[in-house]
Amino acid sequence: MLAAADDVVLLAHVNPDADALGSALALGLALHRRGARVHVSFGAPEQPAESLRDLDVADLVVPAAEVPAAPELLVVLDTGSVDRLGSLASRVDGAGTTLVIDHHVSxxxxxxxxYVEPTAEATAVIVLGLLDALGAPVDLPIARCLYAGLVTDTRNFRAASPKTHDMAARLLVAGVDAEAVTRPLLDTHPFSWLAMLSAVLSTATLEPDEARGLGFVWACATTEHIHGGRQEEVESIIDVLRTTAEAEVAMVLKQVGPLRWTASLRSKGRLDVAAAAMAMGGGGHRSASGFTVEATTTDGSDVVADVRRALAAAPLL
Known part of the structure; x- marks a missing residue:
């Protein structure tokens, strides 16, 4: 399908991370070079995160409003369910063919x-295999996109298999500057992030008996906390909270409307948080997942109560 396509739209999930957008751009760039008409997009926000913008060397990313309504081939990457496409979910029905490339077990x-491979650490791993099958050269621009996906979804290669380390080495040989790619993704924040982080962490609550007795820590980021903050800064809070030694599971609950909340769930490998997220209407990986819900309380306390129950029923790993 990829080799024969002349008109391709590649979609990442809303608020795309480096794996979603990097995978879409890597595959899109290869198809663009083969002569296909290519659009890369996502349902929200209007632009990619600032830390990801220099991956788009061929200006393939277009606003959601400019995505063709009925592409010949629609490729959806790193997206576990159609609702994660946001305003672009309707493109699934309009496309001639929709190909889903993903690694979410849910x-x-x-x-x-x-092409769903739940054992792959990142969608970028799957895309690299597809590029090889297409006979597409993996040069520096494509390698940078793939490396960005690998480094973020493996938590800087702490959760990478030997095979994935081999893939990373191949991308480095292609010319990737690991420090230059990694620093803006994982190690750079504006000064304002410190105040936001402080405010959100001040709400942190440790519940050592929850999550099947393995410990649950959570924090609540209200609209007041995150007003004006970049999406990537808000999403990075979970990486601080998850370091809590006494908790197997961490959650950051983020307010995105008066009663609407989105959550990031992380585990250290002993509890399946994907099962908990699915019980909340979301999904993801066994150690990293999320969901979005409408609450009945303005402080999200009912959501936290539901998550406690979902974690109590989640399988041990």
Missing amino acids: NGGFGTAY
Whole structure:
């Protein structure tokens, strides 16, 4: 399908991270070079995160409003369910063929063709295999996109298999400057982030008996806390909270509307938080997942109570 396509739209999930957007751009760039008409996009926000913008060397990213309504081939990457496409979910029905490329164990299937590999540490791993099957050269621009996906979804290669380390080495040989790619993704924040982080962490609550007795720590980021903050700064809070020694599971609950909340869940490998997220209407990986819900309280306390129950029923790993 990829080799024959002349008109391709590649979509990442809303608020795309480096794996989602990097995978879409790597595959899109290869197809663009083969002569295909290529658009890369996502449902929200209007622009990619600042730390990801220099990956788009061929100006393939377009606003959601400019995505064709009925592409010949729609490729959806790193997206576990159609609702994660946001305003672009309707493109699934309009496309001639929809190919889903993903590594989320919770992917329930919503396209006409699938390449879902739950054991892959990142969607970038799958895309690199597809590029090889296409005979597409993996040069520096493509390698940078893939490396960005690998470094973020493996938590700087702490959760990478030997095979994935080999892939990273191949990308470094292609010319990737690991420090230059990694620093803006993982190690750079504006000064204002410190105040936001302090405010959100001041709400942190440790519940050592929750999450099947393994410990649960959570914090609440209200609209007041995160007003004006970049999306990537808000998303990085979970990486600080998850370092809590006494908790197996960490959650950051983020207010995105008066009663609407989105959550990031992380585990250290002993509890399946994907199962908990699915019980909340979301999904993801066993150690990293999330969901979005409408609450009945303005402080999100009912959501936290529901998460406690979901964690109590989640399988041990």
